[in-house]
Each structure stands twice: as C-alpha cells, then as structure tokens.
Amino acid sequence: MDFHPSEEQAAAAALAARIYRDLATHERLAAAGTGSDAELWKALTAAGLTSAVEEVGLLGLVLLLEEQGRTTAQVPYAATCAYGILPVAAHGSPEQRARLLPALGSGEAVATGAFPARRAFTATPEGRLTGTAPAVPWLREATHVLVPDRDRALWLVRTDAPGVATRPVETTAPWSAGRLTLTGAPAERLGGPDAHDAVLAAARTAFAGLQAGVCAGSLARAVEYTSTREQFGRPLSTNQGVMLRAADAYMDTEAIRVTAYEAAWRIDEGLPAREHALTAAWWASEAGKRVVHAGQHLHGGMGADLDHPVHRHFLWGRQLDAYLGCGSELLSELGALISEGEDA
Template sequence: MDFTPTPEQSAARELAAEIFGDLSTPERLAAGGSGTDAELWKALCAAGLPGAAEETGLLGLVLMLEEQGRTTAQVPFAATCVYGLLAIGAYGSEEQRTRLLPALRAGDAVATGAFPARRGGIRAAEAADGAGRLTGVVPVVPWLRAATHVLVPDGATQRLWLVRTDDAGARRDPVETTAPWSAGRLTLDGALAERLGRYGSAEHLGHRAAYTDILALARTAFAGLQAGVAAGSLARAVAHTTTREQFGRPLSTNQGVLLRAADAYMDVEAIRLTAYEAAWRRDAGLDAAPHALTAAWWASEAGTRVVHTGQHLHGGIGADVDHPVHRHFLWGRQLAAYLGSGAEALEELGELLTGDRPPPATLAPQPPRTEESP
C-alpha cells in the first residue's frame, strides 16, 4: 500500500485547503447560523472540487474532506460527492449520468443519502417501467434541507432509489442536530422515485453489492472528515496551551497536558491511516468493506476522545459555546453519531470476518473521468 498522494490529489487538497481557509473563518461561521454557506459552496463548485472527487478517487476525496473538517465548513461536500457524484457515477445508467452529474458538479443540484437503511423503514412499490413509489420515514438525514436529490435504500431489499426533494410525496421537516448540518426528517408518502442504475452496472452487480459499496464509501468519506475535525481540534488545543501561561510557564510544559495531547495525536493518526487504507483499497478495486468499518470505528471512538481532549485542554474557555473549539466538539460528536457507535461497528465487522454476513462483491476500479465522459 502506498498512500502517497498523486500530483492531482495533492493539487485538489491544496486548493481545498486554500478555499476553506479563506472562506470558512470563525467569524463567518458564527454569523452563518446553522444553514449551508452558499458563498463557500459556490466557490468550491466554481473551482471544480466536487467534480475532482470523480478524477482523484475516494482517497482524493478523503484528503479534501480533511481540509473541510479542519475548519468545520458548513457545506454538503461529503454528502454530494458520496451519495451523488460517486454513487451515480459508479452505478447510474448512462442516461442518469448524463442528466444528473453536470448539475451536481456545478452545484446546481445537491445530493444526500438516507443511509444506513436500518434507521428508517422505507418500502418501495416498483412499477413495470422501473419507476417506484416510496413510503416511510427516515428520522435524520444530513444536509436534507439543502438537497435536491436523496439516495434512498429500500429497507427490505436494499435496492437504491433517487428521490427529488420537491416531489409532492416527499416532506422535509427541519431537525436540529448537534452540529449545524441543515439536517431534516424525511417523510415519504408515495413519493415518485427512479431506480439507480436501472440499465447500468448496479443491475449487473446486484443492488445489494451497490448498497454495500456506497455504504462503505460513506463510512470512509465521513471518517476522513472526522480526521480533519479531530486534527483541527488538537491544533487549537496545542496553540492554546503553548501560549497560555499559568504560574509563569506555558500550560504545555505540564506533564498531564503533554500526555493528553500525545494520546490525542495518536488517535488522530489512527483515524487518518484507517480512512486512507479503506479509500486506497476501494480505489484499487479491492474489498474495502471491513476496512471502512474499521475506519468508522476509529472515527467514532477516537474522534470523540480527541474533541473532548481539545475542549478540556482549553480549560474554562472550552466551555464557551462561542469559542471555535466548541464547534469542533459539536462536529466530532455529530460525526460519531452518524457513523454509529463503536459497538455497532465491531458487531458488524465481526459478522463480516466470521462469515455470518455475505461478503461484498469486489468491484473493478472506476476509470477516471475524461473530457468525453458524461
């Protein structure tokens, strides 16, 4: 395994870091409330960064999401790339790719996903022409209030459906989560939907394989986002403890502070490494489902520890809800909740490793997008 970024991946990461650093400042975040930062999202799309995820692979996306996490930028970057660009690019029919991908790259459309299926009982009634009517409720969907399309798995078959949020049968109710993710409760009452990959690769590989792969994509991508959130929290704690003095010396000279920071650093590196490995394997066409679960476990368990440490090392300042480190704390907790508890991840991983759960299909690596690609 070689996690050294390609020149294209490094360029995408550097551009993402520049845009997030310039536009996702603590002052703008404080003034922006809980909604999507429209100006930042427009800048990212104008720079071609959502579309870059198709060219640089999942590892390239993880690198860009790390930079988003460092600044806790309020844009649906991960959701649109995973549940929109990468999912439709890999499993959509040719007609779906031609119709939907340009709008997702340009930011004119925003995608999210009602994953995993266990959090909502969605039932689909499929017509002969491949269209469907979906009924059910998903209590919390990230970035739902900003989304134009939602990727929804049937709770029984794990068949994948695309639903437009402006459909008469789709209702979105705001839900305030720990982090300001423009989340919502999705209620479907006979909502019109189109099956993903009606004539494409998802049909060939089987809808369960497509569901498994997209779920692994999401776990890896959001683990990469957590790596950035945790790294940003730790960086703020280091800056605070090296400049804040107590009894005539910096806080960072205290052994207890050094040990907490060292443990947090090791946790950040573990989150990053496991996310990189899962992304690299998926890009190489290898089975990445167990590795995605491993990354999710580290992101959930270690990510929570790191953001608690970051807040704790700020002392009383860390309890100020207006302080930037508190935003990292909220994001870290929300990402841990979204990825699921460590116990859940370990249980599922154990089922995979012991053969109690059918192994996912091994997928061929996706070819990079060219100028002629839809």
C-alpha cells in the same frame, strides 16, 4: 498501499485548504447559523472541487474532506460527493451520469443520503417509496436524496417530487438537517444489487476522513492555546499531563486518518474493503470522541465557552460519532462480516 497522494489529489487538497482558510472563518461560520455558507459553496464548485471527485477518487475525496473538517466549514460537500457524485459515477446508467453529474458538479444540484436507514423505506415495483428518516444531514439544502429500501436497493428521490415532505430538525452539529417523509414518492433506481454495500462503505470512509480533519483541527487549536497560555510563569504545554493528553489525541487522529486512507485506497483499487471501511468508521467514532473531548478539555475554562471555535469541533466530532454509529454497533457488524468470511 501507497500513502502518497497523486499530484492531482495533492493539488486539489491544497486548493481546498486555501479556500477554506480564506472563507471558513469563525465569524462567517457563526453567521451561517445552522445552514450552509452559500458563498463558500459557490467558491468550491466554481473551483471545480466538486466535479474533481470523479477524477481524484475516494482517496482524493478523503483528503478534501480532511480540509473541510479542519475548519468545520458548513457546506454540503461530504453529502453531495458521498451520496451523489460517487454513487452516480460508479453505479449510474449512461443516461443518469450524463443528466446528474454536471448538475452535481456545478452545485446546481445538492445530494444527501438517508443513511443509516435501518429498513425504514419500502418500494413498490413501480418505484414508489414510503417511509421516514428522522434526521438526514443537509436535507434542507438537498435537491436529491439517495434512499435505501428494505431490500437494500438504492433509489434517487427528488426533494420537490410529489409525496416528499421535509421538516427541519436540529442535530448536535449545524448540518442543515431535516426529517424526510416519503408517501408513495416517485424514485429512480440507482445501480444493481451490489450498489448498496459499495456506496455505504465509501460513505463511511468519506465521513471518517471528515472526522480526521475535525480532530486535526481540534488538536491544532489545543496546541496553539496551550503553547501560548501561561500558568505559573510557563506555557501550559510544558506540563506533563497536557503533553500526554495531546499525544494521545494525536495518535488517535492518526489512527483515524490511516484507516480511512487504507479503506479509500482499497475501494479505488477495486479490492474488497467492507471490513476496512467498518474499521475506519469505528476509529472515527470511538477515537473521534476522545480527541474532541481532549481538545475542549485542554482549553480549560475557555473550552466551556459555547462561542469558542473549539466548541464547533466538539459538536462536529460528537455528531459524526452518532452518524457513523456507536462503536459497539460497528464492532458487531464487523464481527458478523468477519464470521461470514470464515464460514464461506
């Protein structure tokens, strides 16, 4: 694979980094509480960084989500792209693409997904859905929810439709999450029988990219802190134990990044990628935990301050670990997938 981004991908990532750096400050994030930053979301959509995902592909999205993760910016960017723009662009009918993509690209519509569903929803032949998802990220901001049924078909549900009930829930990270309850809610089918696995693989890859950014941001804060904080007349960063812990965190972060890049590239190229997406998700889950714990630990007593910026990275990293699925679950699924391939 080619690890070098295209000019369009690099330009989009640089623009996103500048917007996040200017607007996703610690003070603004603290003021946002558990909701999204409306001004930041407007700036991203006005700059064309949401609609650009159609052009830059999944690898471009991973690069963009790295920049979001570095600042833990509270906007429904990952959810809208992973469960809205990319699925509709790849699996939607011409009518669905014409109707939904402009609204999603402009920020007028916000999408999220009821993943992992664990066979929680049933669908009638007429497209009426029933079931409950206990915690859906960014549901409080969403206009559309992508819902998989027990037969792994995908359905788009409007949050203002009859039979749809949402209730706020609090998760580890402030992701404006909510409980979704459908009672015979009307829905429209999205894609065919292969859409579910393709969308899930892309979403896992996208959120792994987000985790790579969260870890990179946590490590950057730890490096800055240990380089300026002195103990016994010298910076903490000169201590061997600190250097080794930071080095391990760096290697873990790079492992998350490279596996996410590989999975995204393969998906963009139309190559088989389910195993690669699961590998990226496993690294993001297992290594991500280690990195955000290390970032907080390297801050010493400051890392215990719930108001310190590094604590946000800790919360996001743990939430992404829970959202992607614990390591044993992902390894079990990966093993079953490999076994199926060997038996074929």
